[in-house]
Each structure stands twice: as C-alpha cells, then as structure tokens.
Amino acid sequence: MERMERTNMLTIGAFAKTCRLSPKALRLYDELELLRPERVDPDTGYRYYAPEQLEQARLVAWLRRLGMPLARIRQVCALDPSAAAGEIRAYWARVEAETATRRDLAAFLVDHLSHVTRKDTTMLELRYSALSDTGRVRPANQDTAYAGARVLAVADGFGAAGAPASTAAVEALKFLDSEPLPAGSVLNLLEDAVQGATRAVQGVTQSQEAGTTLTAMLWTGSQLALVHIGDSRAYLLRAGELFQITHDHTMVQSMLDEGRLTPEEATAHPQRALLLKALTGGSPVPVPDLRLHDALPGDRYLLCSDGLSGVVPTAEIQHILTTTPAPDQAVQALTGAANDSGGPDNVSCVVADVVTTASL
Ligand code: MN
Secondary structure, three states: HHHHHHOEEEEHHHHHHOOOHHHOOOOOOOOOOOOOOOOOOOOOEEEOOOHHHHHHHHHHHHHHHHHOOOHHHHHHHHOEEEEHHHHHHHHHHHHHHHHHHHHHHHHHHHHHHOOOOOOOOOEEEEEEEEEEEOOOOOOOOOOEEEEOOOEEEEEEEEEHEEEEHHHHHHOOHHHHHOOOOOOHHHHHHHHHHHHHOOOOOOOOHHHOEEOOOEEEEEEEEOOOEEEEEEEOOOEEEEOOEEOOOOOOOOOHHHHOOOHHHHHHHHHHOOOOOOOOOOOEEEEEEOOOOOEEEEEEOOOOOEOOOOOHHHOOHHHHHHHHHHHHHHHHHEEEEEEEHHHHHHOOOEEEEEEEEEEHHOOO
C-alpha cells in the first residue's frame, strides 16, 4: 500500500521540473506554507507531491514571475479562480500606478539634469489671475488660491483648522516669488518648499483632524514645475485640447485605477472626497507628486479645487477656458459656473497663460 501511494506521487525533483520551480524554491514555499508537499517521508524527510498539485504550483510560479510578494501569493492561492483574478488585476494596477509615479520622477530627474538654457531668444512670461469663492452652501471659505509672477497655488483645507491650514501651505511657497531662482535646482527647491509648507501646516493644525491639499506650480522662465498632493487639480489647455496633468490622491481614484469602480460609479460615490494623501498635522508626511513641464507660448494652465472639478463638467471647463481671452475673465467665469451649479463647495481657480514678452 505504502509503495503504491509513492509511485503515484512525484519526487521533489520530478515535480520541480514539471512546474518549472527549483527544488530550493519548493522547499521555501513549503516552509512558508504556500505549497505543502502531499507527503513527507518520516524517515528520510523526502518531499512527495501529488499530480493534482501541479496546477497550484504553476500558478505560484507565474505569480513569482509577475513579482508578486509571497504573502500576497498565499492570499491569491486561497481564493476561488474569479476572486483570484480580481486580486491579480488589483495587484497589477497598483504596480502600474507605482511605476507611473517612478517614471514621472525619472523623467523629472532627466529633465532636471540635462536641461540646458534654450538657444532661442524668445522671452516667455506668465499672465495670471486667482480667485477663491465660498460658494453657495458652506459657511466659510477654507480654500486658498494664489497667483504671482512665479508661484501659482491652490489649497483646499479641511477639518476645524482647514482655513489656516490652506493659508499656511500657500504662504510657505510665496517666498519663491520674490527671491531669484538658483539655476538648475528646481527639484530641490520645490521639495524644500513643500517641507516648509508641511511644517507650516503642522504648526496651525496641531493634533487636530485637519489639513489641506496643495497643487502648485513654479515658473522658471521656460518651464513650469508642478507639485501636487490631494485632490485639487492642474489642467493644461494646449492647442485647444484640455489635459488633466495631476492624479487625484483619493480612495475613489485608486479604486478606479484598480478597476473596482466605473467612472460613472465614481462620480456618485459617497466617499469620493476621501483623501489618501494630504498635508496634515500628523505623520507620516506623504510624498508629493513632482513634474516638470516645458512651456509653449499659448499654453493656458488651470489650477482648481474640487469645488470646480467636482461640480462643473470637464467639457464646460474646457469651453470656458477656450472662449475667455484674459485670465481674470476666465477665473470669474469658472467660479460663476460652479455657483450656477449650486456652489456646494468652496471653489478656487488659478489661470495662467504663457505669453511671449513682446505681446504683453
Ligand atoms: Mn473642496
């Protein structure tokens, strides 16, 4: 009987060959309880595997090849096939989102290290305007919007100290408007500025459940460096097309990324304002997104709080940006559109046009 059983089973070497895992890997997976052998000989300690275990072993091998951590593989292996498929989809969406963030950082660094002053003598400048409005429902305005010769910023405060938090975050960036920019160090400059903003927010929120989003741009004369944390947004209108250039740090956006929600479900989700990242009084201090954009004459940038983007359809935002000639008209029209739609939230807009100096 003992002998019969053993002939049905595969030795660890034969099993390893068939499922393309090494015997060493199989021993590790046994220890981690990912894949236990069907039988271990009590005398010799040899491991024996049943042919029915091949499918699971192959799944483990594929998931390892995908780079999935062992603990997560153990979860996937315990699920039925359709739940396992959902878990693998979610894992991969997360990998792609993280890779995209690292790709942006790599592009930023390449730009930063290889940026040479342009040979063409075109002088570019910003024309800008900022407007923040309480809206029609909220008792107070916790948003802050600011536009200066070099700094554009929108911050959306929340919690009891939301208003001082958003003000503090933006105030902490304003020094960049008045000091000459050191050459070639925009990345460090922005990172330091955001650390300053974080300390400023911590100073006003103390331990309260309060904080702020921060979406800001720094003008270098030929480029716009972007820093972003939270669910305020930046858009670029270029050649008639509108591009959202920030990614919301919200629970709903991450569920969208992982394919767990459709865009229609997202707009109606009860927790669509729940932030995954923000500047708060607590720790850990979240890492902001950083990007660098080459400016072209005719570009129009919009920074806004969710009191605009969550209320006014993107097509209408694009229409307003396309049809209003001056930035101050544009910010008036945009806040007006949010209030015409009920003005349920504070609404803030910054519009900045890249123009050649000659046309000023
Ligand atoms: Mn808001």
